[in-house]
Amino acid sequence: MISVIITAHNRKKFLLSALDSVLNQTLPRTLYEIIIVKNFIDPEIDEKILQIKEKYGIKLVNIFCKDDEIGKKLIVGIDKSIGEVICILEDDDMFHPEKLSTIYTVFSNPKIKFYHNMLKVFGEGYKRKGKIDSLFNTNINSPIVVCDEQKINAWKDLLLMGAGFNLSSMAIRRELVIKYKAIIEQINFAVDIALFYMALIENGCIYIDNYVFTLFRLSKPDTYLHYDASVWEYSKSIKYCRDLELLLSFFDGSYFNQAILNDFTFWKAKCLFLSKLMHNRITVNFTIKDYYNSLKYLLISKQKLRTKFRYFFALLLSLMPKFLVALITRYIDVLNF
Helix, strand or coil: CEEEEEEECCCCCCHHHHHHHHHCCCCCHHHEEEEEEECCCCHHHHHHHHHHHHHHCCCEEEEECCCCCHHHHHHHHHHCCCCCEEEEEECCCEECCCHHHHHHHHCCCCCEEEEEEEEEEECCCHHHHHHHHHHCCCCCCCCEEEECCHHHHHHHHHHHCCCCCCHHHEEEEHHHHHHCHHHHCCCCCCHHHHHHHHHHHCCCEEEEEEEEEEEEECCCHHHCCCCCHHHHHHHHHHHHHHHHHHHHHHCCCCCCHHHHHHHHHHHHHHHHHHHHHCCCCCCCCCCHHHHHHHHHHHHHCCCCHHHHHHHHHHHHHHHCCHHHHHHHCCCCCHHHC
């Protein structure tokens, strides 16, 4: 049995499209269930979900969860599920019709603990596609399976393939999620990279599929309820910092901890220059050692040049005085940087 967990937070527009993509799978509906976890109650949407449940006779659970954390929503959904394999879908993304049948076949191998497929970018925010494409090398011609000790040498290449990006491209064994339940439910945004790192330290195999089975929507941020651009970006940056600080502590001493530190430093730098735009609502402590570690990592990193520039630009902005940051933002949209 596969459990599909659909999470929605402050956004209603795309939820039914996401649900429809799960219903229209080639895998028989008797082999999977759907759990929706959202932080809003909408009579019209809730009625349609009930109608769909009655029409298809599928196990479909609709849960209201007021918690902000994506990790908490995921755990709430898993607690109501029974599947051995957990497949995640964020409300603005969609599945290819063959996705669940592929996952069902892949996880018939008991050694597979974590799965990730390629994605196709679409949507109203499509102009940001280049930024997504610049992060990863997705030019693989066949599935890649990495097991046990092989992960130590392969993890950097897996990251470059996007293995730690986008929950809607992931599936994971239930046993792994339950083992790390206490840490997952504390995570605000960085659940995808956390699940990948958890799969790295566990015995078993990681499966990277070369097929595109996820439609990744780049929606405009104003599709969220109660949206304010500057507050949203600033809040997101703060939450990512807290997530990565949590992961730094949890994975302390791991062979991939430097990668977490690098991401943490980037988001910390972004928090610092955004705090200047937000009139220093909170103080972000950024030391000389933070800058040194960041620059050192950028020099030796395998990341693409454009990605390295993003990190360097964030560090540069964080060093600038408030008036200069404000001047630059007249010409560069740093909120979408």
